[in-house]
Amino acid sequence: MSSKKPFILIVLLLAAIGITIMSFKGAPVDHNTLATLPKDSIGSVKAFMSVYKVLKSARCMNCHPNGDVPLQGDDNHLHTMGVKRGTDGRGLYAMKCSNCHQAENAPGIHTPPGNPKWSLPPANMRMVFQGKTPRQLALQLLDPKQNGGRSKQQLIDHMASDDLVSWAWNPGTGRTLPPLSHTAFSAQVKLWIAKGAYAPAR
Amino acid sequence: MIALKVNDKSYQVDASPDMPLLWVLRDLLGLTGTKFGCGVAQCGACTVHLNGEAIRSCVTKVSRAQGQNIVTIEGLSLNNDHPLQKAWVEFDVPQCGYCQSGQLMSAAVLLRENPNPTNQDIDDAMSGNICRCGTYPRIRQAIHKAAEMQKEGGKS
């Protein structure tokens, strides 16, 4: 129990640093006016291809399957036990996500990873990544009817700071990380949209 | 001390907040009906209800259950008369019996949320509970039977 104290101190310290960094990081984000750069289809697509690699990595794609069963592991196999999405994305009956997945990763390897929001996209907004070409995925991400009603700015914010998205970079013991750091990923999302949010040709 | 409410009884337990609920129930409260099978939420033997949901107590810290409503197999019914328990006995479901507490706790959530489960619904609810004796066909039959009994009980 006493070992908890230093842990809490560190968390507080990190939070403080985070706040400091954020407050120094520049102008406050204006949600109505999206920061733009000169339109650059080549640069935009290039940025998106980096984003695409992350989205297709196991940590992201496994919860954006093309069926109703989430995926597991770096080989994207179907989740053992055949757990299902359910209408709200939180599972079915005795196999709801949070029955096993806690608010944080369970200790040890091969134990359930966790997050307070652990779930799939809901049945009416499935946000499938699996099997999508770069073009298909880019268009889907930009379409509020398919992206959870998000504006471009909200999309950037979601990718940068959503708690469940951030989990991909803190996935627990034994799980590989996405190919870019979260910071680099967020920057690429921003760049993709700032340069015109172009979708790749294919 | 952590305050727990299990099967409508209140307990104060002296446990580290990160101790899994399973071991609090079994080793501190003596409620051994809830079983240890894998320790990593693979087998479902440790399934109990936390506010009505069929959580795997082996990976659930006791801190999550603090002050919440916990029901274990010992509290599923007052006189072993939950429709599922009656159907389990009628179809001679248990063999070694070790997994059956977890099976019943999972099935109870299924029946509550879906009074007319299809075979597919049973697959979707019950595939998190392993039975090494292979009692699955009888579990399936017994769930269908319990659904019928539940309906009849509701009518009278």
Added chain:
Amino acid sequence: MSDQQTAISRRNFLKAGALLSGGLLISFTIPQANRLLIQDATTAFAPNAFLRIGADNSITVILSHVEMGQGIWTTLPMILAEELDADWDNIKVMHSGVDKDYNHTVYGIQITGGSSSTWSEFDRYRKAGATARVMLTQAAAKRTGVAIENCTTKNGYVIAGGKKLSYGELATEASTLPVPQNVTLRPPAQWKLIGKGVKRLDASVKTNGQAKFGMDIQFPGMLTAVVAHAPVFGGKVKSFDASGAKAVPGVKEVVEIPTGIAVIADHFWAANQGRKALKIIWDDGAGANLSTKTQVDAYQKLAHTDGLKAAQKGNVDQGLAKAAKLLKAEYVFPYLAHAPMEPLNCTVKISNDKCEIWTGTQLPGIDLAAAARILGMKPEQITMNVVFLGGGFGRRATITSDFVSEAVHIAKASGKFVKMVWTREDDMKGGYYRPMFVHRINTGLDASGMPIAWRHNIVGQSIMAGTPFESKDGVDSTSVEGIADSPYFETVPDHFVGLHTAKEVVPVLWFRSVGHTHTAYVMETMVDELAHTAGQDPVAYRRKLLQKSPRHLAALNLVAQKAEWDKKLPEGRYKGIAVHEAFGSYVAQVAEISIDNGKPRVHKVTCAIDCGLAVNPDGVKAQMESGIIFGLTMALYGELTIEKGQLQQSNFYDYRIARMNESPEIDVYIVDSNEKMGGAGECAVPPTAPAIANAIFAATGKRIYNLPIMNTPLKHIS
């Protein structure tokens, strides 16, 4: 042939039983504590070791065999109650303690195994019930003055003239009468329970959390121990630092025992946290050189040569030379873990000159003897309390008493009252596996496509080697059962079956259906391959080969009829068949599958069994369902691998068990048979894997020679 085979195994057991009881257990007397345990205050009449009748009308049946799911908790009481004419609602059941009275009627030691509990106890439990009924009737005749010929029994009462006397009120008087030596048993026509069936007596306590398994043993003052075992098979502790473990709140003690370092704590979780904090330097020993790949290579090399003769007829070289067509095949089977749902555990209390043990074991007498040796006690100083087994499948029957010994060592070294608990990982990595096997076959067919010559060499570890059951000729019958005695060889004039027994550091053990787990697969997929090579229907081909094996034929014909073998399945569905005898029962199965994303999905299994008299038919059906799902898990997923002496699998995430959504529809039919009784606990396992594999061949044209099936990606033929 199968009877011969069984006889061989039984002889081994008898010899071993004599050795164990005569050699290791010199002056084995009845432990008094056990006697007291089964004669509690209410006991008024105890005519034999298997029955106690209370003045309160309670009927307690004492089991010489343990309940591990197979239903013996119900079947033995049924047999006894039938002859006793007892009121079924008053039956209570308990496991026996250790006593020579409870030795297996054939194997000579106290054992639950070999699918033998029902057939081996059928006469003994009938006699036990009949004897008591006669004595109760005599007591009633005496009391009422009604001639004994005019006394009858009904449902727990003796009817003497116009009087109805309950067994309970007659119990004390009956206990004063001499025990009759010869009693008349009821003819089958009068049976009310046997062959009809009753509900399981343990179903209720297994649905409300009341059933007590070894894991559930708790007493005030009892501590929990976990053990850090060597990561490499055969490894030993070189040195260790327990300071981290001792700093974990709740940890009480850390002791070294022969099999590792035990951490003892207030409860499991503290003990397990303590174990994680141990620092141990291991001496890996020679085991570090072991890897599955090199092992398979070595076995494959050996399989090209003839092993020790397990069966032979004619001259196989000449036979092969005469053949119109030659076929060869090589099969590889991995190590398998039993993985019962209840991880292994054992509770031990040592006090002064006594030791009490609580555990779920299939070998209580052997385990008690092991404890006596470790503690330097006499067997009568030790009490064994056998509780429900949360699955056995053979794992709770180790001749070395591995987990009981370990717990006794912990209690001895620490002086504590401890429950030793293994985690799933301990269980998975703890050895005592179904051995790895390689089979190599060369067969020759005549012009009509029938086999005329068969060379078959098998390589694998012996389960019996190093135990009192070891065979003198070097051929472990459990390695070759199902092949050396195959009914198919009745019609193969020239054949040779050879065995190479490998020695490894990995401990191996009988695993539900033992040798038949691999031999049935080889024979039934190979015969299927021969049938297809001959351009013949697999069922018709088997019928020709099994002409002299009526019980195989009975099961085969019944399953073919019930599964409508001759009828075409809907598009995308395929079927395969297999028939095999194991433990005196003959089981045939038809598996219906489809191929989905390169993997087989088993939709339905139809099963027929000839086990002779089915004492509890629904219990037999339950065991068929159980065996089929166990066999399905083994076929599709079962595989353990070793690298540098370390087992690579840990838990159910990498040792997959079939789940509800993979569970097929199962239809079971029992052959109406008056043949010799066989067992039911294991015989459904062997045919499942080959029936599935034969269906996969029908779907894909691909033969699977290496198990598990999941390692082979599959495609439809089209």
